Amino acid sequence: MSAPTEYKFSGWMGLDNESYKGQLVEGEYEVKPFEENDVDIKVSHCGICGSDLHTLRSGWGQTAYPCVVGHEIVGTAVKVGSSVKGIKVGDRVGVGAQSSSCLQADCEECAAGDESYCPRIVGTYGSKHKSGHKSFGGYADYARVPSHFVVQLSDISLSSEVLAPMMCGGVTVYSPLVRNGCGPGKRVGIVGLGGLGHFGVLFARALGADKVVAISRKASKRADALAMGADLYISTDEDPDWATTHAKSLDLIVSTVSGPNMPFAGYLQLLRTHGVFIQVGAPEDKLPAISAFSLIGRGLKVGGSLIGSPKEIRDMVELADKKGVKSWVNLWPMTKVNEALIKFEEGVPRYRFVLVNEKHAEMPDARL
Incomplete structure (x- = not known):
């Protein structure tokens, strides 16, 4: 018609x-x-x-x-x-x-x-x-x-x-959350609390994840993250021991940020054995190099997702x-x-x- x-x-x-x-x-x-x-x-x-x-x-x-x-x-x-x-x-x-x-x-x-x-x-x-x-x-x-x-x-x-x-913005994080099993029994981290990241927190909670963790550089967005449904907020710039304090605590991480100086190795420390890291952020620069042993040692998987x-x-x-x-x-x-x-x-x-x-x-x- x-x-x-x-x-x-x-x-x-x-x-x-x-x-x-x-x-x-x-x-x-x-x-x-x-x-x-x-x-x-x-x-x-x-x-x-x-x-x-x-x-x-x-x-x-x-x-x-x-x-x-x-x-x-x-x-x-x-x-x-x-x-x-x-x-x-x-x-x-x-x-x-x-x-x-x-x-x-x-x-x-x-x-x-x-x-x-x-x-x-x-x-x-x-x-x-x-x-x-x-x-x-x-x-x-x-x-x-x-x-x-x-x-x-x-x-x-x-x-x-x-x-x-x-x-x-919403489906860019919804898709990898669903495709990687976000729901009851899963502990999920969202790196970056911007336009994409805030959807990550909202949809991880809506999908029923057992625990939702927002991860950002500064502490200034903590209150917002908790209001969106995060159970925990990690400020990487203000807690020098964040990677060891929260090591092996997450099953899935969706990263909405990127850049040559992002603490990639630290993010991987947060994953449990056989954990999954999915990159959705796509700025104009490169991801930092990582050691192969950081993947091999716990059988981690690193991947990406597009819209x-x-x-x-x-x-x-x-x-x-x-x-x-x-x-x-x-x-x-x-x-x-x-x-x-x-x-x-x-x-x-x-x-x-x-x-x-x-x-x-x-x-x-x-x-x-």
Whole structure:
């Protein structure tokens, strides 16, 4: 079912690698031709993710400018292709960091429901569709996305501003928690209490872990971590003996930070025999070197995880709805996106910025 296309695709564009410094400009752009498996979304909310800034400054490789970032999108379906099932015009929907994959039967990843690991992944922004047209994200009025990667949200009671940052930030930690057995009987550590890390604490608790430990450099976020559901807070800068004091106390660690100076060896000390360390943080520098014996001696496993599938996003929001999990957000009018980017880079968010498109949604007065 389709509605008349009486709208233009316009958003806040980065034009060069200085744009992350609050230099986005508003303008129109050409999206891929509409196909009958597509959904056009009137964007009401879009979270700001660290990936947006990495892309705007070409930190992970050269970005094809102009680029409209934003992959934590919630809005209303305004045009729905004839082959789309489960979504109709007027439904509230969401989109995460991926807008397409090959979806071929002979693709090992897609066939297994691992679309986010498809070698032909198309990101919600900064990628190219099969047509050769660039993908554009959610710092915008409208987004056009293949329906397989559009998540139905109409039956979820949580507000759109709470749901938006879960589309990427939430599922990025939810996926490795679930895939590595987080639940009753597990003791779980979350490294970093930022946008990703706060979701790690919230979802580890919602999944029923026996113990949830937040691990951060400074003690300043201790009260927040405990309010989110952490049982223990470890400040690595302020307790020189943290690694030995808490040695062999965790079954699973999900790390949302990275960098050449992170105390990687110390984190591994916290794991019990056959414990698992999963890296999800992906800044522009490298992880520190570690001794092979730190893995061999206790049979530890170190791995990584990338975003999550559409099914995982849907499973996550259902759990969040059932358990009352709410993102900790600061709301910004989309017209002030440049100011928000500057504040984001300064580390102001507690714990996720969400842009509100005032053309399509009301801007609340207070933080949720």
